Amino acid sequence: MSVTDPSLSAAHAEVKAEITRTDTKTALLLAFVGAVLAGAFTVARDVPLTVPATVAGGFGLALLVGAVGMLLWSVRPNLSGRHGFPLWATLTAEEIGAAVARDLAADIAGLSRLAVGKFTCLRRAVDLTLTGGALLILAALLTAGGAA
Template sequence: MDAALGEAFGEVQGQIARTDTKASILLAVIGASLAVLGSAGSAVTLPLVGGIAAGLGTALLVAAAGLLLAVIRPRLLPAAPGTLTHWATLDAEAFRAEVVVDHRAAAVPALARMAVAKYRALQRAIDCIRAGGALLAIAALTAVGGAL
């Protein structure tokens, strides 16, 4: 039982770390993409449809960035026993009493809910990125089509 709790606790902590890493990488890619769009946007004249597609695509990338920021934003609740947020509420004496008790059975479900919420936000952000990318591709095609 002790080994299973340790594995579950390590797994949920690893999943939280993975979502944060994925979100950070995607946030950097979106930031670079928005920088390119900002600098190229003033140099390109698009037909009305292309301009609308580019605007909506850019808005979706900004929405994705907001979702990704929510993923990497520290979660301070719930303060389940055995978690950092719970320990932060304790004084030294209470912490000494708590640290000798195995609270992993209570901490794992709380941390798992946190990980699932992060994964859901990550999924929504990726959906926004995909839709925004498709709209930006349409805008690029209208620019190329207009140049012909």
């Protein structure tokens, strides 16, 4: 096995750390959105809503469900075999060492594309969550104000 360039090893570690951070943020946002959805359904069941509040709340809930979909898509396992575990599961110990030494730059590029995809989904989910939350607040204000 050849000696790996330290800058390539550092870049590889950085990309893997970014994927981990993105997955952690995704998990936290997924838990938050789940709690908001549960709370909204509980409140909507117990409070008489006006038509405008129902419409605004319905759109808000739809956006939150869309955010959940984006979050789940961003953490969906990639089993195509291009990087990491699926590829390594098909190799012997010697082949893994040779593949890592030979293809570290390609792995960094592939993992970077994966990280950007995850980050993009997370960003869209945050946008949907903010918009959905704003609509739920509007629905609450319409209900509290008694708008008809």
